[in-house]
Amino acid sequence: MSHPQAAEPPAAPPPAADGLTPLLEGTVDCVRRETLAERVARGEPLRVKWGIDPSAPDIHLGHTVPMRLLRRWQRLGHRPVIIIGDVTARIGDPSGRSATRPQLTPAAVEANARTYLDQLFCVLEPAGVEVRRQSEWFEGFDLQQMLQLASAVTVAQLLQREDFAQRLREQRPIGLHELFYPLLQGYDSIATTADVELGGTDQLFNLLLGRELQAAAGQPPQVIVTVPLLVGLDGHRKMSKSLANAVGVQAPAAEQFGQLMSLPDEQIGPYLALVTDVAPERRRAILAGMAAGTLNPRDAKAEMARAVVTAFHGDAAARHAEAEFTQVHRAHQRPTALPVAAVLAGGPQDLRRLLVAAGLAGSLGEAARLVRQGGVRLDEVRVDDWRIPVAPSPGTVLQVGPRRFVELASADPAALAPGVERT
RNA sequence: GGGCGGGUACCGAAGUGGUCAAACGGGGCUGACUGUAGAUCAGCAGGCGUACGCCUACAGGGGUUCGAAUCCUCUCCCGCCCA
The missing domain is CATH 3.40.50.620 (HUPs)
Structure with missing residues (x-):
């Protein structure tokens, strides 16, 4: 970038004799x-x-x-x-x-x-x-x-x-x-x-x-x-869709919240000033708290994120997004609502193909790599060898990495197990 | 129109006949750790085949060679200088 602009909150304007x-x-x-x-x-x-x-x-x-x-x-x-x-x-x-x-x-x-x-x-x-x-x-x-x-x-x-x-x-x-x-x-x-x-x-x-x-x-x-x-979100370059560091105003609340939590700490102040209605006194208190070490930057950032998400999705959605985030990223539990992938054949299956079919991997090679690296779990249990076919029952949660979850369902709609919740 | 320098994977950029599916950096992904999807550290990274292997790929076509991202040739595209 030719002229990186530090998005510092601008200094207080001069006394407004002109009423501006x-x-x-x-x-x-x-x-x-x-x-x-x-x-x-x-x-x-x-x-x-x-x-x-x-x-x-x-x-x-x-x-x-x-x-x-x-x-x-x-x-x-x-x-x-x-x-x-x-x-x-x-x-x-x-x-x-x-x-x-x-x-x-x-x-x-x-x-x-x-x-x-x-x-x-x-x-x-x-x-x-x-x-x-x-x-x-x-x-x-x-x-x-x-x-x-x-x-x-x-x-x-x-x-x-x-x-x-x-x-x-x-x-x-x-x-x-x-x-x-x-x-x-x-x-x-x-x-x-x-x-x-x-x-x-x-x-x-x-x-x-x-x-x-x-x-x-x-x-x-x-x-x-x-x-x-x-x-x-990268903390350096101007926010731009094409740099993939942007938060869309219409993105779901959970996505906005998570993205905002990945922001480098130094940007908490600028974000509070530029994209929230948090009052100046509160902003100063937050920044002072972080500087003094009495406020965990994570919590300051969460407050900022909540304020932003509230503006676009309302208070309830913002609180829910925060609760989900805490559940998934701090408690390392699954989110309450999961996408469902109808991919189960009814018998033992190649785990790699399951991952690809569920959209969690782009190719069999990538799927094999994810398994090899220990990133794949079935109902919270790590699976580290894809050569052994698996036969999960419908409702089993397939997970890749810390934050991608899919609930497995039968590929045959007629054989849909009763009680399996579709979203 | 003439001269010169370029076009490499998502991006930037090395490589200039075999050990190149291609260094390195960024971005991405996984793991560890943790205060978060942040920081740090470690690792992975074309496709297909459950090892060995095959296929596709270094702007595009043709060629030389046992063998080409690398050499020749034509074409297309970009930059600089001259006109």
Whole structure:
């Protein structure tokens, strides 16, 4: 990553003589704070733009950092203008990436865009939100308009962007289409007459370019507000679906809880600040407790995880997820509900084939390896030789590793043993 | 159009005729330990066959050779320099 952003909770903002604290608390940069202060002082409801590319099916926790800020503005009387980047998603935002992204097909983008609409309102309140798609204005864009847009900036200007500059330096490819990304995003601000645009700190370049394009189009340039980037579960890189370090807002409660528990301890503070509503005093108490050694980081992390899961699934589901987690990972017991695999033939079977059929191994070789390494259990009893066929009865629990469980059932539906619970 | 350097497993990257199913790092997985799916330590890691073995794989095609990721050739793709 070219510019890893420590997602430290930002320092307390300066005393808010201009009354902007409620709008800017927890943010990183604000470009043209004076402009913002004036307009807010006049009581103007502002059009606050935030864009998201439907480049993956799920919105994740990282997206919710700007979304939560947007919600705050919304509650203070401003209008969220959400841009679904159904055109830029086909380019793939190269921000902060060191490689060209694969381009998505329009159909894939469309499918993702649909799922986003629901997910947005996991955080935002629907009333008064303006949701727009880029295709509304780019569908009819002609070459003339494209060239005119492109003439507003220079190549040198675009190449200042750190990820482009870095790739150029390292002699790695930069697709010409990628240079258009900031232009398109900037044009969105013109099309929606944005007064303010929010984004992660990695978006600063794009956001600033939006100001220039607006000015060139005769519009007052938008105010820019950036928020810290949320570090992913690996504890180092920005949360991103493609880095497989993301927590989906629609993931099941148990999965979210477990993923959050795998977060490195140093990120507990940033997560509390960025993706929970835990009060600042409580946050400080938690961090102080960990520093003093009086609070087990595991418990602090569990509190954070519970707060996050509660926001998406409610209190009961969050408590249940925590209880299950404790049961499986601390007490090393099976979870209360298990997936059922109808794979039993009724006689002795090759354990490897059972594992593959139950979806616990990808190949016979992998299955053999899991058994050899001692990772396979039948009803809690380790089985370490796959060459001896096994004949488990329906209801037996097949386990791989510490956290993958499957309840075995007969492959023949007619022979389903009575009393076997199907889920 | 010319010159040069590249394309290796999920990712990055070694290897430049046999001992290569391919070093090393990351990611993944298993075990031990534990405060968790965290940290640390150990190990595993193409597919099929219950050892020996076979098949597929080092951008793609063709070739040389007893034998090729490695040599030749054509094609495709990427980067740099020159035009």
